[in-house]
Amino acid sequence: MHKHSSHFTEPRPLSGCDALSMADIHGLCFPDAWTEELFFDCFTKPEWDGVFGFGIEQSPELIKPPHPVSTQSTSSLLAGFILGRTTYETNDILTFAVNPAYQGIGIGRTLLTTYLSAVSCACLLEVATSNTAAIHLYNTFGFEIIASRRDYYDSPDPAMRDAYVMGRRGMLSKS
Ligand SMILES: CC(C)(COP(=O)(O)OP(=O)(O)OC[C@H]1O[C@@H](n2cnc3c(N)ncnc32)[C@H](O)[C@@H]1OP(=O)(O)O)[C@@H](O)C(=O)NCCC(=O)NCCS
Numbered sequence: 001m002h003k004h005s006s007h008f009t010e011p012r013p014l015s016g017c018d019a020l021s022m023a024d025i026h027g028l029c030f031p032d033a034w035t036e037e038l039f040f041d042c043f044t045k046p047e048w049d050g051v052f053g054f055g056i057e058q059s060p061e062l063i064k065p066p067h068p069v070s071t072q073s074t075s076s077l078l079a080g081f082i083l084g085r086t087t088y089e090t091n092d093i094l095t096f097a098v099n100p101a102y103q104g105i106g107i108g109r110t111l112l113t114t115y116l117s118a119v120s121c122a123c124l125l126e127v128a129t130s131n132t133a134a135i136h137l138y139n140t141f142g143f144e145i146i147a148s149r150r151d152y153y154d155s156p157d158p159a160m161r162d163a164y165v166m167g168r169r170g171m172l173s174k175s
Pocket residue numbers: 029080096097098099102103104105106107108109110126127128131132133134136137140
């Protein structure tokens with residue numbers, strides 16, 4: 001049982017209908033946030049083949065205005081989501097964010113558990129070297145730092161520019 005279980009839905013697959021909600025959360029979490037259009041493209045354009053992800057929503061009976069997310073969208077009201085892509089038998093976590101109003105109550109851990117249960121190949125991601133919360137979370141799922149990328153992020157905060165590349169072995173190569 002998760003800390004948040006009674007207030008939030010179980011993870012469900014994402015679709016283009018979630019694009020606005022994803023962009024809203026991204027805008028609350030990152031200075032260089034993805035747009036709604038970019039998230040929509042991920043589910044609709046052939047060049048994004050292999051993209052999939054999972055989202056968690058606030059339980060419908062508990063949603064009362066004003067919602068902490070600014071959107072007026074009626075499409076979906078996500079609390080958090082994880083988006084990735086499998087190409088050439090390697091998976092990349094593209095982005096992962098939980099609305100700051102709901103961080104620290106287990107939503108990220110639940111999303112990552114669901115996501116990784118759908119990934120049998122090796123998995124890679126980039127994370128800011130200063131993002132100790134995320135690095136801790138990834139470590140607990142078996143991710144290790146395998147490389148660094150200087151000035152990877154276009155952030156106004158110099159402490160948020162460098163990234164680690166973290167990797168997790170695929171199930172087939174574990175034995
Ligand atoms: C990283 C993120 C997705 C984690 O989601 P979350 O719902 O807050 O995470 P959880 O509540 O499931 O907690 C997961 C772990 O992170 C740690 N953690 C979460 N928030 C933390 C914080 N503010 N400070 C320190 N550790 C924190 C918790 O200790 C927890 O570990 P534990 O289960 O061993 O106690 C979320 O914090 C977030 O959206 N951050 C901003 C965007 C971001 O950094 N995305 C990842 C980019 S690679």
